[in-house]
Amino acid sequence: MIELHSASVVVDSPDGPITLLHPTSLSLTEHRIGIIGPNGSGKSTLVRLINGLVLPATGEVLIDGLDTGREGREVRRRVGFVFTHPDSQLVMPTPLEDVTLSLRRSVANKSERRERAREVLSEIGLADRADVSVHALSGGQKQLLALAGVLATEPELVVADEPTTLLDLRNARLVAARLFGLRQRLVLVTHDLDLARRCDRVLVVDDARVVFDGAPDAAVDHYIALAEATP
Amino acid sequence: MTELLGVYRPGRTLLHRTGPGPKLAFLALWSIAVVALRGPVASPIFVAVAVVIAAWSGLRLRRSLRTMRGLLLMLTLIAAFQTWQRGVDVAIAVVSSLLALFLIGLAFTATTAADDLLNTVERLVAPLRFVGLRPERIALAFALVLRALPAVLEVARETRAAARARGLDRSPRALLVPFVIRVVAHAYATGDALAARGLDD
Numbered sequence: 001m002i003e004l005h006s007a008s009v010v011v012d013s014p015d016g017p018i019t020l021l022h023p024t025s026l027s028l029t030e031h032r033i034g035i036i037g038p039n040g041s042g043k044s045t046l047v048r049l050i051n052g053l054v055l056p057a058t059g060e061v062l063i064d065g066l067d068t069g070r071e072g073r074e075v076r077r078r079v080g081f082v083f084t085h086p087d088s089q090l091v092m093p094t095p096l097e098d099v100t101l102s103l104r105r106s107v108a109n110k111s112e113r114r115e116r117a118r119e120v121l122s123e124i125g126l127a128d129r130a131d132v133s134v135h136a137l138s139g140g141q142k143q144l145l146a147l148a149g150v151l152a153t154e155p156e157l158v159v160a161d162e163p164t165t166l167l168d169l170r171n172a173r174l175v176a177a178r179l180f181g182l183r184q185r186l187v188l189v190t191h192d193l194d195l196a197r198r199c200d201r202v203l204v205v206d207d208a209r210v211v212f213d214g215a216p217d218a219a220v221d222h223y224i225a226l227a228e229a230t231p
Numbered sequence: 232m233t234e235l236l237g238v239y240r241p242g243r244t245l246l247h248r249t250g251p252g253p254k255l256a257f258l259a260l261w262s263i264a265v266v267a268l269r270g271p272v273a274s275p276i277f278v279a280v281a282v283v284i285a286a287w288s289g290l291r292l293r294r295s296l297r298t299m300r301g302l303l304l305m306l307t308l309i310a311a312f313q314t315w316q317r318g319v320d321v322a323i324a325v326v327s328s329l330l331a332l333f334l335i336g337l338a339f340t341a342t343t344a345a346d347d348l349l350n351t352v353e354r355l356v357a358p359l360r361f362v363g364l365r366p367e368r369i370a371l372a373f374a375l376v377l378r379a380l381p382a383v384l385e386v387a388r389e390t391r392a393a394a395r396a397r398g399l400d401r402s403p404r405a406l407l408v409p410f411v412i413r414v415v416a417h418a419y420a421t422g423d424a425l426a427a428r429g430l431d432d
Contacts, residue, residue, distance in 0.1 A: 088420035
């Protein structure tokens with residue numbers, strides 16, 4: 001379960017503190033959570049709280065009872081994070097090496113690690129691209145590789161921050177199909193309202209606040225009304 | 232252009248089968264020898280040996296030359312400057328030395344998997360644990376340098392293209408400021424990516 005208890009995020013700036021997320025309390029138990037909202041509304045800040053990439057200025061965030069501040073290491077083992085821009089996430093020269101890097105903590109034996117990495121790449125459909133340069137991959141393949149790097153750590157929860165935003169239609173559908181086929185719980189930030197409708201529960205974030213929390217269709221309608229009301 | 236830099240090419244050559252430790256030691260000795268013995272005769276010999284080793288490591292030399300177009304352009308400029316300032320002999324020695332070092336570096340990265348390199352560096356710096364340093368962190372930083380080189384070159388290429396698109400390709404400020412900002416942003420993003428995979432602890 002994901003719990004936010006009055007969690008807020010504030011950063012300093014030359015003009016004084018800026019609130020990226022006002023105190024927010026949530027309890028998320030559904031299998032697939034969607035998060036939608038305008039650019040700069042606080043969606044990414046909200047999901048970065050979930051794996052401790054951002055720590056709350058006030059309140060606390062608990063993942064299955066673990067505090068992201070005090071037990072960050074354990075939280076990050078449970079929560080995999082897929083970024084919008086896959087280039088940010090791929091840190092090794094080839095897909096095989098990148099996935100192998102993810103396995104360094106969990107698989108001690110070198111050849112087992114490499115074998116497991118090949119299995120993960122095969123499961124995600126990148127077996128034939130294992131040894132090419134990551135620069136030679138398409139946008140969709142890079143995003144799938146980023147997902148493979150996360151899945152290799154066998155997280156219990158996958159957080160994906162706009163994973164399809166930079167992709168063309170075919171690649172976006174490919175990545176979405178993989179994400180929605182996961183056995184793991186999924187928290188998905190997206191601008192794709194069709195994807196949001198496929199979630200079990202959807203939050204609408206605007207102006208650093210969760211302004212709607214409920215069923216997907218109602219949440220999408222709320223977001224559309226919000227967008228139309230904004231000049 | 233930058234895609235082959237720092238990329239491991241699986242293979243069965245002797246260099247592939249040699250552990251990263253001996254290869255690192257050779258790299259260090261090679262670098263010392265190239266610098267210490269540089270000259271208009273010795274340095275081109277180092278280049279010839281480096282070409283043989285690079286070819287032996289399985290590098291496709293034609294593709295490697297394409298990868299090195301930017302470097303070759305830079306070497307040409309250095310050669311011209313050195314010839315003008317210090318004569319042909321020095322120009323040959325300097326340019327050949329740089330080329331010999333680069334080719335051996337390319338052969339090293341092409342025949343050494345990052346995972347093997349991480350293991351070796353981790354073992355080599357293990358004693359530093361006693362002075363409070365984390366060997367796994369040092370090893371990771373070492374391996375990340377290999378990845379950072381093509382990434383930084385890619386950022387430079389994109390920044391230059393963006394400046395050119397706005398007619399600012401002759402402005403050092405329009406090139407340098409966004410380049411530095413983007414490289415720092417890339418470093419932060421890499422840090423976040425490592426943290427997200429639990430590799431920052």
